[in-house]
Amino acid sequence: MYLAILSATFTVYTADGWSQTTTGMANSSRTFSDVRNVILSAHKNTGAQDKVGFYDTWAENYEQDVALLDYRAPLLAAECVSSFFRGDREKAAVLDVACGTGLVSAHLKKMGFRHFVGIDGSLKMLELAKKTGLYQQLTLCLLGQEEIPVKSETYDIVIIVGALSVGQVPLTVIRELWDATKPGGYVCMTTRGNTDNQEYKAELEQMIRALEEEQKWSRVTVVEVEEWEKAVSEQDSKYIPGAIYLYQKGFKCSP
Numbered sequence: 001m002y003l004a005i006l007s008a009t010f011t012v013y014t015a016d017g018w019s020q021t022t023t024g025m026a027n028s029s030r031t032f033s034d035v036r037n038v039i040l041s042a043h044k045n046t047g048a049q050d051k052v053g054f055y056d057t058w059a060e061n062y063e064q065d066v067a068l069l070d071y072r073a074p075l076l077a078a079e080c081v082s083s084f085f086r087g088d089r090e091k092a093a094v095l096d097v098a099c100g101t102g103l104v105s106a107h108l109k110k111m112g113f114r115h116f117v118g119i120d121g122s123l124k125m126l127e128l129a130k131k132t133g134l135y136q137q138l139t140l141c142l143l144g145q146e147e148i149p150v151k152s153e154t155y156d157i158v159i160i161v162g163a164l165s166v167g168q169v170p171l172t173v174i175r176e177l178w179d180a181t182k183p184g185g186y187v188c189m190t191t192r193g194n195t196d197n198q199e200y201k202a203e204l205e206q207m208i209r210a211l212e213e214e215q216k217w218s219r220v221t222v223v224e225v226e227e228w229e230k231a232v233s234e235q236d237s238k239y240i241p242g243a244i245y246l247y248q249k250g251f252k253c254s255p
Contacts, residue, residue, distance in 0.1 A: 059124035078107035092156040098163035144170040193241035
């Protein structure tokens with residue numbers, strides 16, 4: 001068995017301006033059974049701090065595990081943004097919300113984007129994101145408990161992948177994503193379509209439509225994907241579906 005160990009020390013800025021220095025490591029080979037057990041265990045953690053603890057613990061095996069899960073959302077979302085973005089990619093500012101270890105921004109960089117700011121609620125995940133060298137800034141923020149700590153109308157692209165699902169990030173964050181986006185900029189969101197997430201998905205789509213009715217943004221595309229990631233629940237078989245929502249913020253927005 002090959003065991004890779006990576007360690008780092010760096011500073012992450014919290015929403016209140018304080019900094020925390022941290023060290024970390026990542027390892028090792030895993031099986032799909034391991035991944036299934038990890039994800040199912042997360043359902044037992046209902047509180048916000050419980051979730052943070054879960055992701056801090058999972059961070060060192062996260063990328064290996066999502067590869068075993070055949071988790072396609074980061075690549076599919078990045079491809080969706082890339083297909084419709086018409087601006088200068090080298091100058092575009094990207095806000096990667098719930099950035100995790102940096103999977104989404106890594107794909108976007110391959111597509112020509114260069115400027116990334118990441119936000120996540122897990123310090124351990126941010127530790128690994130820092131090691132990628134992708135981000136100009138990383139901020140610790142517990143979404144739904146704290147407001148996203150960025151200035152209004154700052155980013156050309158705001159993207160959140162994997163976090164909008166039941167028991168994860170509350171839907172109140174959607175308006176914050178809109179607020180962080182420049183007029184004419186893009187907001188890309190994803191969610192799962194598995195059995196347990198159907199109610200959340202319906203509420204998410206209702207909120208997206210409400211902002212469209214308020215003329216806050218307009219629909220660019222919605223992509224329903226049949227094979228999003230491997231199923232871990234007995235209620236689902238083989239692969240679960242997922243969806244990508246890409247919206248463009250209006251140039252003249254109602255207050």
